[in-house]
Each structure stands twice: as structure tokens, then as C-alpha cells.
Amino acid sequence: MEGNVFIVGLGLIGGSIALAIKKAHPAAVVIGYDVNGHQLGLARSLKMIDETARTLEDGFAAADLIVLATPVMQTESILAAMPIEQLKRGAIVTDVGSTKQRIVQGARRLLEAGVAFIGGHPMAGSHKSGVAAARAHLFENAFYILTPTDDVPLERVETLKQWLSGTKAQFVVLTPEEHDRITGVISHFPHLIAASLVHQAREYESKNALVSRLAAGGFRDITRIASSNPEMWRDILIHNKREMLALFDRWMAEMERLRSFVEEENSIAIYHYFLEAKQFRDGLPARTKGAIPSFYDLYVDVPDYPGVISEVTGYLAQENISITNIRIIETREEIYGVLRLSFQSEDDRARAKACLAKHTNYATYEG
Known part of the structure; x- marks a missing residue:
């Protein structure tokens, strides 16, 4: 054109x-x-x-x-x-x-x-x-x-x-209405929930400093999207106010329902609540892009010695595999540490896994 x-x-x-x-x-x-x-x-x-x-x-x-x-x-x-x-x-x-x-x-x-x-x-x-x-x-x-x-x-x-x-x-x-309703459910509200979980952890940390140390693993991962641009999310939530308010109402009703299961120790209801969530989540498309950028993470068990990070990244650089982020999950003396390598695409992650298998005997697993 x-x-x-x-x-x-x-x-x-x-x-x-x-x-x-x-x-x-x-x-x-x-x-x-x-x-x-x-x-x-x-x-x-x-x-x-x-x-x-x-x-x-x-x-x-x-x-x-x-x-x-x-x-x-x-x-x-x-x-x-x-x-x-x-x-x-x-x-x-x-x-x-x-x-x-x-x-x-x-x-x-x-x-x-x-x-x-x-x-x-x-x-x-x-x-x-x-x-x-x-x-x-x-x-x-x-x-x-x-x-x-x-x-x-x-x-x-x-x-x-x-x-x-x-x-x-x-x-x-x-339609504009359909769009805002769908993105409210799969993007806008999840960002809000992630931020609220972080606020809850922050409140508990004021009473026990151990909270932030223990939150460094899984909690930090599941709340990643709380690190998004605060100015952008302020504007998005105000723009999508009507759908967000409706989602607040449904979410609070859902939490009340789940709270009643726990209060009554209704083991069958709790089990099925998690089972249905697992089944729906496991059925979501794994290879398509969605409203929230995907994280293509590869975890690498590495021995704790000087230069091991540059060794791993050096092998990847030799094969022109770009890393978008790298983080040390755990390092303690005399045991293996864990590197979390993040990539732009699933293809890059697969190439990285093959590369490390070829050059090292470090165990790798996908996140």
C-alpha cells in the first residue's frame, strides 16, 4: 500500500x-x-x-x-x-x-x-x-x-x-463493550489482584521482616505483574471503571463463597474449587499470546562457584540467544543455586535448553 x-x-x-x-x-x-x-x-x-x-x-x-x-x-x-x-x-x-x-x-x-x-x-x-x-x-x-x-x-x-x-x-x-469486559477479566483485574497481594505482604512485613525474605521465590513470581507501570494502570482502571466495579462485586462474592468453605471446613467443596480451577487453567492455550505478556522462563540448577553465571550466559551468547532477564533465585554455600533465565519467546527458551544440555550437565526445567 x-x-x-x-x-x-x-x-x-x-x-x-x-x-x-x-x-x-x-x-x-x-x-x-x-x-x-x-x-x-x-x-x-x-x-x-x-x-x-x-x-x-x-x-x-x-x-x-x-x-x-x-x-x-x-x-x-x-x-x-x-x-x-x-x-x-x-x-x-x-x-x-x-x-x-x-x-x-x-x-x-x-x-x-x-x-x-x-x-x-x-x-x-x-x-x-x-x-x-x-x-x-x-x-x-x-x-x-x-x-x-x-x-x-x-x-x-x-x-x-x-x-x-x-x-x-x-x-x-x-464491540468496545465486549473488549473492555474481556480485558477487565483477563488483564485489568489480575493486575489489581497482584498489587493487592503485594500490599498485603507489605503490611505483614511491618510485623515480621521474614516475610520479604520468604516471598522471594514463588510469591515474587506470581505477583510479577504488580511491577507494571503504575501511571499506565491508574489510567486503565479509571477508563474501565464500569467493568472494574462489576468485577469487584463478583470477586468479593466469590471470596465470600470460598471463605465459607474454609470456615465450615468443607473439604469436598474446597477440593472441587481447586480442581475446577486447575482444569480450566490447564486447558488454556499455551502457545498463543494473550493480554498479559508471557514469561518464557528456564530454571537452571548451577553449582555455587565464581564465574558460573558468566559461563552459562557465555554459552548462550555463542549461539546468539538473547536473555531478557536473569535472576539468582537461591544461592547458599555448598549446594546448587538456581538461575532463572527469561526469554522473549518459547523458541528462544527451547534453544537455550538445548544449548545448555549440549555444553553442561546442569539440570534445567521450565517455569
């Missing part, structure tokens, strides 16, 4: 979309804008974009496709201030936010200018951030939700899919 694509916000998501569009549509001109001059300059030097816009208005006026890759509150503000009289008639505007109802409602004014707004949410990410972490394949095989309203012709939705074809994502069309 040919035309001008204007991407506002050149972080991980915006940069990855820019790369995917450039790869699939080399004849298109990708124009970038970011309030962070360093990120903007880096995107230009990495050839993610062809040009930079001096102002938002300059970029809007030239664009056939506008991608708002900004936090949801900023997206809402940009849409409210967008000069519709300067937009190209027939242009398409989309976003990448984790909430949709308020944003779609705020974009209705674009219809006056013959501009189609199609809400978007690529359900993939990384544990790294910034334009330097952007990858054209970030969204490959991920679900990419589109939320057009009834006012948007089907051919405009198909045009947007063509523009985004380089992402190699699986497009799913939902």
Missing part, C-alpha cells in the same frame, strides 16, 4: 507497528512524532520512520493512516483536540489502548470530517520498554483486537487490516 502513515508515540508498541508497516509496505511514508526528542531521534536513526513531524497538526494533515500509540488518557486528550477540519477525508485513525469504550466515544466527532476511527488493541508486549526494544515481529501470532462502531464501513476495517498486515497478528473484531 502507498500513502502517509503518522505514528504518534514511538515507544515499544508504536515503534513495532512502524517497523511492521515499513516491512509490509515499503512504498509508504512513515512519519513519527513523540514528545520525547531522544526517542524520536532514536526511531529516525534506527530507520523505524522516514520523517518526523514538527507538530501533531503537521502530521495529522498529511496522513492517510494515523496511529495513536500513546497511553489511554493521552489518546483521549489528543482525540478531543484533533483538528478535524485539517484531516484528509477518507483517512483512518486507530489507537493501541487497553480500554476502548471511552476512547471510541471520544472519537465520534471524527465522523463529521469523513474520517473513520477504529479502536485497536494489539495484545502483545514485552518486559522491555522504549523504542529500542521495538521489533517488527512483536505482534506475530498475537491477537489484535479491532473495535469499529456500526458507523464504520466494513471496507475501512479491511483497509486497516491491510495496513497492519506486517504485524502478522490475528485480527479479532469486538
Whole structure:
């Protein structure tokens, strides 16, 4: 496809979309804008974009496709201030936010200018951030939700899919209400629960310092998502307020039900509660990307001696296997310690496991 694509916000998501569009549509001109001059300059030097816009208005006026890759509150503000009289008639505007109802409602004014707004949410990410972490394949095989309203012709939705074809994502069309309800259940509320568990541990730590030491293993793992960007999650929860309040009510009712099982020592009910949870969880797809970035962890039992970490990472480096994170889970004298290596993909983890099996006799197991 040919035309001008204007991407506002050149972080991980915006940069990855820019790369995917450039790869699939080399004849298109990708124009970038970011309030962070360093990120903007880096995107230009990495050839993610062809040009930079001096102002938002300059970029809007030239664009056939506008991608708002900004936090949801900023997206809402940009849409409210967008000069519709300067937009190209027939242009398409989309976003990448984790909430949709308020944003779609705020974009209705674009219809006056013959501009189609199609809400978007690529359900993939990384544990790294910034334009330097952007990858054209970030969204490959991920679900990419589109939320057009009834006012948007089907051919405009198909045009947007063509523009985004380089992402190699699986497009799913939902209403804004369906999107917010589903993401509330599988992403927004879990982040809230993780944060509340951490707050509970923090409260107990004030009474017993041993809490944080014992929480360094499994507790730290199951609450990983509590380390997400607090500003972003503040905005998401406010934007998805209606669905979150409904989930609060259902969650508290669920906890009351479970509490009654424990209070009554109802062993059969408790057993089936965990059994049903296990069966549903075990049946979830293991090889597809979802709303929360997956963790591809490999645990390695290593002897406790100087240089063992550089030895392990050295073998992986020899085979060009990138590690996104490394952490020492446990080190005590005269016993094996545990390294937790995190990778970008399941393929990288499998390659790492084969690499270490070839070079060492260290036991490895997946997390």
C-alpha cells in the first residue's frame, strides 16, 4: 500500500507497528512524532520512520493512516483536540489502548470530517520498554483486537487490516463493550489482584521482616505483574471503571463463597474449587499470546562457584540467544543455586535448553 502513515508515540508498541508497516509496505511514508526528542531521534536513526513531524497538526494533515500509540488518557486528550477540519477525508485513525469504550466515544466527532476511527488493541508486549526494544515481529501470532462502531464501513476495517498486515497478528473484531469486559477479566483485574497481594505482604512485613525474605521465590513470581507501570494502570482502571466495579462485586462474592468453605471446613467443596480451577487453567492455550505478556522462563540448577553465571550466559551468547532477564533465585554455600533465565519467546527458551544440555550437565526445567 502507498500513502502517509503518522505514528504518534514511538515507544515499544508504536515503534513495532512502524517497523511492521515499513516491512509490509515499503512504498509508504512513515512519519513519527513523540514528545520525547531522544526517542524520536532514536526511531529516525534506527530507520523505524522516514520523517518526523514538527507538530501533531503537521502530521495529522498529511496522513492517510494515523496511529495513536500513546497511553489511554493521552489518546483521549489528543482525540478531543484533533483538528478535524485539517484531516484528509477518507483517512483512518486507530489507537493501541487497553480500554476502548471511552476512547471510541471520544472519537465520534471524527465522523463529521469523513474520517473513520477504529479502536485497536494489539495484545502483545514485552518486559522491555522504549523504542529500542521495538521489533517488527512483536505482534506475530498475537491477537489484535479491532473495535469499529456500526458507523464504520466494513471496507475501512479491511483497509486497516491491510495496513497492519506486517504485524502478522490475528485480527479479532469486538464491540468496545465486549473488549473492555474481556480485558477487565483477563488483564485489568489480575493486575489489581497482584498489587493487592503485594500490599498485603507489605503490611505483614511491618510485623515480621521474614516475610520479604520468604516471598522471594514463588510469591515474587506470581505477583510479577504488580511491577507494571503504575501511571499506565491508574489510567486503565479509571477508563474501565464500569467493568472494574462489576468485577469487584463478583470477586468479593466469590471470596465470600470460598471463605465459607474454609470456615465450615468443607473439604469436598474446597477440593472441587481447586480442581475446577486447575482444569480450566490447564486447558488454556499455551502457545498463543494473550493480554498479559508471557514469561518464557528456564530454571537452571548451577553449582555455587565464581564465574558460573558468566559461563552459562557465555554459552548462550555463542549461539546468539538473547536473555531478557536473569535472576539468582537461591544461592547458599555448598549446594546448587538456581538461575532463572527469561526469554522473549518459547523458541528462544527451547534453544537455550538445548544449548545448555549440549555444553553442561546442569539440570534445567521450565517455569
